[in-house]
Amino acid sequence: MARRYDQSTTTFSPEGRLHQVEYAIEAINNAGTCVGLLCTDGIVLTAERRVVSKLLAPSKTSEKTYTIDDHVVALVAGLTADANILINQSRLGSQRHMYKYQEPMPVEQVVKSVCNYKQAYTQYGGLRPFGTAFLFAGWDAVHGFQLYQTDPSGNYSGWKATVIGQNNQAGKSILKTDYKTENKVEDNLKVAVKILLKTMDSSTPSPERIELSTIRRNEDTQQIEHYTLSDAEVGALIEDIQAEIEKEQKKEQASTGDI
């Protein structure tokens, strides 16, 4: 039944659905997981980098984390080529605002402008929607630290913590138990890596498959600092968490041993 109404983005199905948009959203559920966590003093961002082949030249630029402006960073899940167009649009939007008002564009407005651009592809032109979802993270003077999720429909929502991409349901359930709004960046680094370890389908997690970064604001210089953790730092966190997981498992085994 859906087959007749899913060829074109500009057609509603009889149930009132836009199938092309829904299929686009499906494309993201197979993409590398992205996690964003709001902290009292900043934001923690992490993503699974899918390394397809050892022959691939190590990329100097990231395929998951992008700088939109000094105060806004985006994580990508989905079609990289589609993402590049939208990343550029959001950069353009941010600079145009800066040119017009000589002030950084508030984070929500950056997100809104990209989303309005995405929405057009669900309503007219006969072009397919973008197969990408984003986590936009940043700071502005209006609302402080913020985290937003966007999807191919052009919808966006603000989050305290969220997961997109592969196994995001598993990730979200870990958030329910482990994420605390009063956590600082330091505490949430562990939570973020723990989620990735559980959602990644690799049994041998290594730092090169994980992009981990933090956004903080330096009170003295009033600058936003986007810091990417080194392989060594990520490796140390992975070890810590694996040790914790082992301890938990041993506890469970020990407790079930008692009658």
Next chain:
Amino acid sequence: MDHLIGLVGDGYALVAADRKVAHSIIAVKHDEDKILKLDGSKLLGCVGELGDTKNFSEFIQKNMALYALQNGTELSTHAAAHFIRGEISYALRRSPKLCNMVLVGYDKDVGPSLYHTDYLGGMHKMNFGGHGYGSFFAVSLLDRLWKPNMSLDEGIALMKQVFVEINTRFLVGGSTFTLKVVDKDGVRTIDLGDDEMKA
């Protein structure tokens, strides 16, 4: 010619403009308000080519209202000033707007500020400034008498001295003035006793 003057004080900013509208040698009106309320915390005094002044200042006002509705928050004074300057600059070599302006605003984090813009798009953030023949007299006086963090009463008294000076020494006398203030409580007009300021 229009007189437009503004100054910044302790937690407030004042802007004053004369009320005459002239066509050639005829004074058409004596009660024109040349200072527009841009939003709850900004005032724009705009003088120059009639038509341009009204049109441009209202264009700015409506664009700022639209921004506030779309984004749930008002523009800062700094952002508004640069937006205005950008519009003047863009139109300069297309369809110039002959508007000379003094923008005053109050922001919670910055306090009061004054932005002086001319019709060519030259803009500066200043402690006091003005446009028109009246500004020659006003700025001279303010150079001598303005000091930082004057109280509102001191600021109003200083403005009244400026009005008297203009009415005494400018060739075309009998100007009445509108005086408005912006501070943490917003925007309001200050009631002046006209008879105090004649030459």
